[in-house]
Amino acid sequence: xxxxxxxxxxxxxxxxxxxxxxxxxxxxxxxxxxxxxxxxxxxxxxxxxxxxxxxxxxxxxxxxxxxxxxxxxxxxxxxxxxxxxxxxxxxxxxxxxxxxxxxxxxxxxxxxxxxxxxxxxxxxxxxxxxxxxxxxxxxxxxxxxxxxxxxxxxxxxxxxxxxxxxxxxxxxxxxxxxxxxxxxxxxxxxxxxxxxxxxxxxxxxxxxxxxxxxxxxxxxxxxxxxxxxxxxxxxxxxxxxxxxxxxxxxxx
Amino acid sequence: xxxxxxxxxxxxxxxxxxxxxxxxxxxxxxxxxxxxxxxxxxxxxxxxxxxxxxxxxxxxxxxxxxxxxxxxxxxxxxxxxxxxxxxxxxxxxxxxxxxxxxxxxxxxxxxxxxxxxxxxxxxxxxxxxxxxxxxxxxxxxxxxxxxxxxxxxxxxxxxxxxxxxxxxxxxxxxxxxxxxxxxxxxxxxxxxxxxxxxxxxxxxxxxxxxxxxxxxxxxxxxxxxxxxxxxxxxxxxxxxxxxxxxxxxxxxxxxxxxxxxxxxxxxxxxxxxxxxx
Numbered sequence: 001x002x003x004x005x006x007x008x009x010x011x012x013x014x015x016x017x018x019x020x021x022x023x024x025x026x027x028x029x030x031x032x033x034x035x036x037x038x039x040x041x042x043x044x045x046x047x048x049x050x051x052x053x054x055x056x057x058x059x060x061x062x063x064x065x066x067x068x069x070x071x072x073x074x075x076x077x078x079x080x081x082x083x084x085x086x087x088x089x090x091x092x093x094x095x096x097x098x099x100x101x102x103x104x105x106x107x108x109x110x111x112x113x114x115x116x117x118x119x120x121x122x123x124x125x126x127x128x129x130x131x132x133x134x135x136x137x138x139x140x141x142x143x144x145x146x147x148x149x150x151x152x153x154x155x156x157x158x159x160x161x162x163x164x165x166x167x168x169x170x171x172x173x174x175x176x177x178x179x180x181x182x183x184x185x186x187x188x189x190x191x192x193x194x195x196x197x198x199x200x201x202x203x204x205x206x207x208x209x210x211x212x213x214x215x216x217x218x219x220x221x222x223x224x225x226x227x228x229x230x231x232x233x234x235x236x237x238x239x240x241x242x243x244x245x246x247x248x249x250x251x252x
Numbered sequence: 253x254x255x256x257x258x259x260x261x262x263x264x265x266x267x268x269x270x271x272x273x274x275x276x277x278x279x280x281x282x283x284x285x286x287x288x289x290x291x292x293x294x295x296x297x298x299x300x301x302x303x304x305x306x307x308x309x310x311x312x313x314x315x316x317x318x319x320x321x322x323x324x325x326x327x328x329x330x331x332x333x334x335x336x337x338x339x340x341x342x343x344x345x346x347x348x349x350x351x352x353x354x355x356x357x358x359x360x361x362x363x364x365x366x367x368x369x370x371x372x373x374x375x376x377x378x379x380x381x382x383x384x385x386x387x388x389x390x391x392x393x394x395x396x397x398x399x400x401x402x403x404x405x406x407x408x409x410x411x412x413x414x415x416x417x418x419x420x421x422x423x424x425x426x427x428x429x430x431x432x433x434x435x436x437x438x439x440x441x442x443x444x445x446x447x448x449x450x451x452x453x454x455x456x457x458x459x460x461x462x463x464x465x466x467x468x469x470x471x472x473x474x475x476x477x478x479x480x481x482x483x484x485x486x487x488x489x490x491x492x493x494x495x496x497x498x499x500x501x502x503x504x505x506x507x508x509x510x511x512x513x514x515x516x517x518x519x520x521x522x523x524x525x526x527x528x529x
Contacts, residue, residue, distance in 0.1 A: 147359045148359075149354055149356050149359035149360050150359055150360065150362065152330060152354075153352075153354060153360045153361075155330075156328060156329070156330060156352045157373065157374045157377055157421075157425075158374070158377050158378070159377050163377065167362075168362070171362070171364045174364075247364075248364075248405070249363035249364055249405065249407060252363060252407035
């Protein structure tokens with residue numbers, strides 16, 4: 001009986017948070033201008049998402065993040081496989097990859113502004129740049145760390161080098177590739193939201209948060225933050241679901 | 253493997269003229285001549301000769317680090333040899349069908365494939381059409397009388413079942429020779445006993461020449477037609493002892509006086525070789 005309720009355990013945190021939030025606002029422990037009640041926030045969220053500006057901004061951010069991640073994946077996955085299949089090649093580029101992976105992508109905004117102007121291209125390409133390095137690094141390591149026995153097993157059965165690459169190395173690298181994709185999409189979202197706040201954006205969740213703050217429309221601001229949070233969580237969940245479905249052997 | 257291919261062209265006249273080494277009259281299946289291998293400064297094999305008779309199960313046993321696994325890995329082409337030649341009925345490794353079973357079944361099987369597809373995979377490499385792959389795999393399962401659910405993924409199977417799948421994968425191509433590198437040493441004792449019976453059944457059923465590396469003397473003698481006892485490195489043949497105990501062997505074999513005598517003999521040779529080092 002108790003076990004059957006285990007599925008509802010995650011709800012306890014949510015209910016707890018909402019309860020504390022309601023308590024804090026109803027007792028006015030915090031200035032209501034700074035922290036609106038959950039009801040007000042939810043109303044703003046609903047109004048915004050139901051045909052309002054927030055929904056439009058949400059879709060914009062989803063579009064940009066998806067584009068950035070897709071571009072990054074298309075570039076980074078083949079490149080990671082190539083680098084990973086030759087450890088010497090990877091070692092010779094390791095420093096460059098690690099250096100740029102450690103460089104905050106936000107520091108690249110001015111450069112990309114010069115290159116692409118203030119449009120969508122800049123936001124998407126900076127986010128893609130950040131995501132590429134994360135995905136590349138993970139894919140290459142996934143390929144490099146393919147179990148030696150498994151590669152030998154394929155070789156001993158008479159698999160050609162190309163066969164070993166496609167039948168074994170690629171499959172072996174998939175769990176690590178998904179780690180890269182999940183990290184990549186999270187990073188892309190962070191960069192997109194920051195870019196929407198500060199580099200001449202007219203829309204997107206980052207713009208929505210920033211504008212609401214400027215107008216002191218606190219319920220709208222919290223609603224936009226919640227939307228960004230939901231988006232980040234949803235993207236992560238999406239990739240986890242795909243991974244569980246197609247990389248069922250991961251971690252086993 | 254490449255070392256032999258440019259120095260040797262296989263034809264009947266090139267068949268080694270030296271008398272069989274240890275193989276007791278039977279036409280040898282594998283002939284090894286002048287095999288040399290070193291790892292760094294350590295000489296593992298130096299001008300090593302051996303004949304492996306056809307259709308027998310050979311257990312390789314010897315002191316730790318003497319190069320038991322290295323021997324079958326060199327024969328199976330997993331490790332390059334420094335010098336010498338290894339021929340299979342006068343042919344090169346690349347010209348024959350062989351199977352290899354790894355100790356680490358967990359890493360040797362492909363977890364993204366169901367057990368059935370794992371077994372059929374070597375046929376795919378041989379470009380056998382899908383329908384025939386399925387038929388041949390089913391025929392193998394039928395013939396061996398294996399009763400496990402092959403629709404499972406390997407990670408849902410017990411260690412013994414995984415190793416059984418692994419062995420079946422190596423048998424599906426109908427190999428002329430099968431190499432097994434300590435196939436049961438990662439299994440618990442109960443499973444090991446079960447798997448010994450399975451392997452003996454497969455051997456009697458298929459008659460394939462098998463070379464088994466074992467670190468368990470009882471297992472080595474129990475399964476073998478002939479036990480190859482190696483010395484410390486550089487490895488020499490300390491003894492190549494026939495095991496005349498009739499098959500099928502069972503629990504009663506373990507207390508059979510002849511079996512006990514042979515096992516004691518092996519132990520004596522082994523102890524002598526260990527002390528020598």
